[in-house]
Amino acid sequence: MAQMPPIPDRETWPTGLSEQLEPLVRRVLAPNPSPYTFTGTQTYIVGAGREVAVIDPGPNDTGAAGHADTNGAGHVDAILKAVGDARIVAIVCTHTHRDHSPASRPLQAATGAPIIGCAPLALDDDGPRADAAFDADYAPDRVLADGERLSGDGWTLEAVATPGHTSNHLCYSVVESGALFTGDHVMGWSTSVVSPPDGDMADYMASLQKLYDREDRVLYPAHGPQIDNPRQLVRGMLGHRRQRERQIVSLLEDGGSHAIPEFVSAMYKGLDQRLHGAAGRSVLAHLIDLERQGRVAVEDERWMILP
Known part of the structure; x- marks a missing residue:
């Protein structure tokens, strides 16, 4: 987005x-x-x-x-x-x-x-x-x-x-x-x-x-x-989503836990404010996918990397 x-x-x-x-x-x-x-x-x-x-x-x-x-x-x-x-x-x-x-x-x-x-x-x-x-x-x-x-x-x-x-x-x-x-x-x-x-x-x-x-x-x-x-377009979309996942993992590997709005602020610089909520939903979808893979966990709506 x-x-x-x-x-x-x-x-x-x-x-x-x-x-x-x-x-x-x-x-x-x-x-x-x-x-x-x-x-x-x-x-x-x-x-x-x-x-x-x-x-x-x-x-x-x-x-x-x-x-x-x-x-x-x-x-x-x-x-x-x-x-x-x-x-x-x-x-x-x-x-x-x-x-x-x-x-x-x-x-x-x-x-x-x-x-x-x-x-x-x-x-x-x-x-x-x-x-x-x-x-x-x-x-x-x-x-x-x-x-x-x-x-x-x-x-x-x-x-x-x-x-x-x-x-x-x-x-x-x-x-x-x-x-x-x-x-x-x-x-x-x-x-x-x-x-x-x-x-x-x-x-x-x-x-x-x-x-x-x-x-x-x-x-x-x-x-x-x-x-x-x-x-060509679909290949770019696949690459874009993989890049978003890498951004999420990189933010978590830097230490600490993060809430959804913090991911959006870091990942979507310059995004129209009207689209922040939608961006947050897609971030959440990535995090749920990573959680299913056993790579991240969530507590009190804050996400963290698993060792």
Whole structure:
């Protein structure tokens, strides 16, 4: 996690408009920018024929005051406009944070399409992200396992299990084109927050390695620009997380015990204050992983190295 880049202007990232990214993929940006969502949640429409899938329908924004898109309509209305006369045959979610899955319900009510994808997960989140609380009302009609597929007119999506950011996180590959929708697992503008108890650093690292071992052509994250150099970026993310772990161990080896805010102050110099809480959650995830390895211990919320 680095200093948050400035959010681009709305001419560069217009909300509520359908943007063609490649023959089988369109994007509609939700109007929910924040320090954790960057320009907002990107909803993807897969398919160019009579049947389409909608990936990460986003927050439940139906045009409430202060949450309208550039055309004055809500995000669900913008999705329906982008879909046009095609039939939505699947509403697909990567995971169940509130900026990703709640709009699945009004979209299903409007279209009758099934909600398919990640498993439900109702969990209290004591992390710093107001937008990252779990969507306890998410109710899929079908849960996809790793490698399981669903298809429509001219397209096939394959689920790729990527736990770590959340335990129920899935990415989705477009078999015909080599594109991969990565949700919050891999993003080009920021590293993902790994927030215990559901976020797990060991799982996250294994999921990054899983993506590194693949040969996807392009990654479409839920937040920020597309990634045209997938293996290079993922390799850098793996190295970044290993560096963070080395920083933690080095601080502890210098002696004494440390509380989470002390790690953040030492490791994230110049970080936007709004992101300190999220950085602390990822530090905690690293420490829990090191504790499982028998390398550190904690007492009264202060961490120490083990001999």
